[in-house]
Amino acid sequence: MATRLPTRVAPEHTARIRGLSRAFGDRTVLDRLDLDIERGEFVALLGRSGSGKSTLLRALAGLDRDTTGELAVDGTVAVAFQEPRLLPWKRVIDNVALGLPPGGRERARDALREVGLTARADAWPLTLSGGEAQRASLARALVREPGLLLLDEPFSALDALTRITMHRLVLDLWDHHARDTSVLLVTHDVDEALLLADRVLVLGEGRIAHESRIEAERPRRITDLTALRDRLLGELGVEEGTR
Amino acid sequence: MSSPALDLGAARQAARTRARVPRATGLQRLISPIVLLLLWQAASSSGLLPERLIAAPVKIAGTAVDLTADGTLPNAIGVSLQRVVEGFVIGAVAAVVLALAAGLSRVGENAIDPPMQMLRALPFYGLIPLFILWFGIGETPKVALVALGVAFPLYLNTYAGIRGVDGGLIEAGRTLRLGRTALIRHVILPGALPQTLVGLRQSLGVAWLALIVAEQVNADAGLGYMINDAREFMRTDVIVVGLVVYSALGLITDAVVRLIERRALAWRRAFQPA
Numbered sequence: 126m127a128t129r130l131p132t133r134v135a136p137e138h139t140a141r142i143r144g145l146s147r148a149f150g151d152r153t154v155l156d157r158l159d160l161d162i163e164r165g166e167f168v169a170l171l172g173r174s175g176s177g178k179s180t181l182l183r184a185l186a187g188l189d190r191d192t193t194g195e196l197a198v199d200g201t202v203a204v205a206f207q208e209p210r211l212l213p214w215k216r217v218i219d220n221v222a223l224g225l226p227p228g229g230r231e232r233a234r235d236a237l238r239e240v241g242l243t244a245r246a247d248a249w250p251l252t253l254s255g256g257e258a259q260r261a262s263l264a265r266a267l268v269r270e271p272g273l274l275l276l277d278e279p280f281s282a283l284d285a286l287t288r289i290t291m292h293r294l295v296l297d298l299w300d301h302h303a304r305d306t307s308v309l310l311v312t313h314d315v316d317e318a319l320l321l322a323d324r325v326l327v328l329g330e331g332r333i334a335h336e337s338r339i340e341a342e343r344p345r346r347i348t349d350l351t352a353l354r355d356r357l358l359g360e361l362g363v364e365e366g367t368r
Numbered sequence: 369m370s371s372p373a374l375d376l377g378a379a380r381q382a383a384r385t386r387a388r389v390p391r392a393t394g395l396q397r398l399i400s401p402i403v404l405l406l407l408w409q410a411a412s413s414s415g416l417l418p419e420r421l422i423a424a425p426v427k428i429a430g431t432a433v434d435l436t437a438d439g440t441l442p443n444a445i446g447v448s449l450q451r452v453v454e455g456f457v458i459g460a461v462a463a464v465v466l467a468l469a470a471g472l473s474r475v476g477e478n479a480i481d482p483p484m485q486m487l488r489a490l491p492f493y494g495l496i497p498l499f500i501l502w503f504g505i506g507e508t509p510k511v512a513l514v515a516l517g518v519a520f521p522l523y524l525n526t527y528a529g530i531r532g533v534d535g536g537l538i539e540a541g542r543t544l545r546l547g548r549t550a551l552i553r554h555v556i557l558p559g560a561l562p563q564t565l566v567g568l569r570q571s572l573g574v575a576w577l578a579l580i581v582a583e584q585v586n587a588d589a590g591l592g593y594m595i596n597d598a599r600e601f602m603r604t605d606v607i608v609v610g611l612v613v614y615s616a617l618g619l620i621t622d623a624v625v626r627l628i629e630r631r632a633l634a635w636r637r638a639f640q641p642a
């Protein structure tokens with residue numbers, strides 16, 4: 126099991142991973158992976174399907190006890206999954222407030238306001254649209270004021286228009302929280318990574334196979350980043366022009 | 369055994385089918401039962417249907433009034449109801465405790481579930497001779513039979529409900545830093561509730577059936593006794609009154625469970641087309 130020692134994270138870092146491995150049977154998915162995430166950094170994690178992105182994220186979330194190596198996170202970790210995973214028997218506001226100390230409902234209301242869901246606070250989750258449910262899930266993660274926010278393809282099930290809105294929302298929220306929160310966004314969408322992240326990682330062969338920093342000011346236009354886009358697609362094994 | 373998801377599908381299907389057929393008014397739906405009753409009455413009055421086979425509806429109604437007025441019927445209902453309630457409470461508490469123990473811990477699962485799965489195959493009405501040997505012929509064997517009948521469907525459904533809770537939701541609960549108790553309270557138990565209520569409904573049906581069987585075997589009070597006593601004097605009217613009361617009680621308990629379901633599963637109503 127990976128050791129979780131907050132003391133070993135350098136002050137400028139939120140997370141530090143050294144030699145993290147995870148195998149399922151004789152299939153090694155993560156192979157002595159090293160990664161540091163800076164405080165307030167927005168990291169996007171790309172990788173082919175089955176490359177181990179979710180596995181890495183689950184290890185960071187503390188959901189996987191069968192990893193080996195060193196893993197330390199400073200501060201709370203919050204997760205928004207691909208499916209919103211709201212408890213259907215709790216109203217939206219109670220989903221957001223779940224697990225908060227007493228008085229959490231007020232903070233939950235604030236979080237719902239931030240994601241523009243005030244009107245749906247007392248709704249049952251099953252009545253929400255896909256985008257609304259995803260925003261509720263985001264509010265539930267944000268209200269915990271996490272040091273590290275893990276997003277596992279939270280936008281992939283949304284239509285293109287809603288996805289753009291969600292990108293803006295995530296950037297706004299991250300700005301708004303004075304960038305104390307580091308974000309690790311798992312995605313298979315290269316454009317999404319380019320538009321949002323400070324740093325883009327490509328997972329391959331169980332390690333960080335490639336990383337690029339993106340200094341461009343936000344909001345970005347994808348047409349300004351075509352060179353990097355082609356390189357990342359190459360890293361992902363997609364020939365230029367086939368996308 | 370139906371899963372909550374299947375149940376839901378069935379409910380949706382039913383709602384859709386119902387919607388397609390133009391709804392008969394309450395009055396229209398009463399016509400055929402009334403016609404049948406009239407035919408029955410006519411057959412009885414004309415002597416076509418002798419009273420030793422079955423009494424006439426009017427006579428039955430009169431008997432029901434008499435039995436109520438002289439206290440026989442309320443008394444019998446009271447005695448039978450007490451047996452069902454006692455048996456139900458004992459069986460339900462045992463079932464839920466066992467299901468929680470088996471559903472929430474590995475040790476509990478290994479200790480409790482195998483014997484329960486084996487015992488469920490037992491035709492438990494066949495236990496009556498043993499129960500009489502063990503408990504005599506008083507209240508105990510009747511209450512025990514009801515308790516046993518209640519316990520199995522409720523245990524099996526509650527256990528399956530707990531085990532069937534979406535693992536993704538449990539993970540989400542973990543990432544929200546819910547402790548074990550909070551996880552059970554906010555995620556596992558509510559997640560198991562729909563299936564548990566299916567079990568509750570089944571077990572209440574079984575409870576009345578178990579009572580009827582137990583009261584047929586031997587009883588010196590209660591509805592079953594009233595019916596058996598009536599048989600000796602060929603009072604078919606009393607027998608029918610007893611049967612009607614049994615079914616009315618069954619319908620009432622079913623309505624109560626439906627009410628509980630409506631309130632406890634309000635979040636699920638969102639699924640169903642109005």
Ligand SMILES: Nc1ncnc2c1ncn2[C@@H]1O[C@H](COP(=O)(O)OP(=O)(O)OP(=O)(O)O)[C@@H](O)[C@H]1O
Nearest residue numbers: 149150154172173174175176177178179180181313
């Ligand atoms: N519980 C498990 N048991 C066995 N194998 C698993 C398990 N979880 C993941 N794997 C395997 O590990 C590999 C990596 O899975 P992971 O879910 O991390 O991929 P991913 O990069 O998130 O892929 P995707 O983009 O499709 O979501 C896959 O080959 C998967 O089959």
Ligand SMILES: [Mg+2]
Nearest residue numbers: 178179180277
């Ligand atoms: Mg994945």
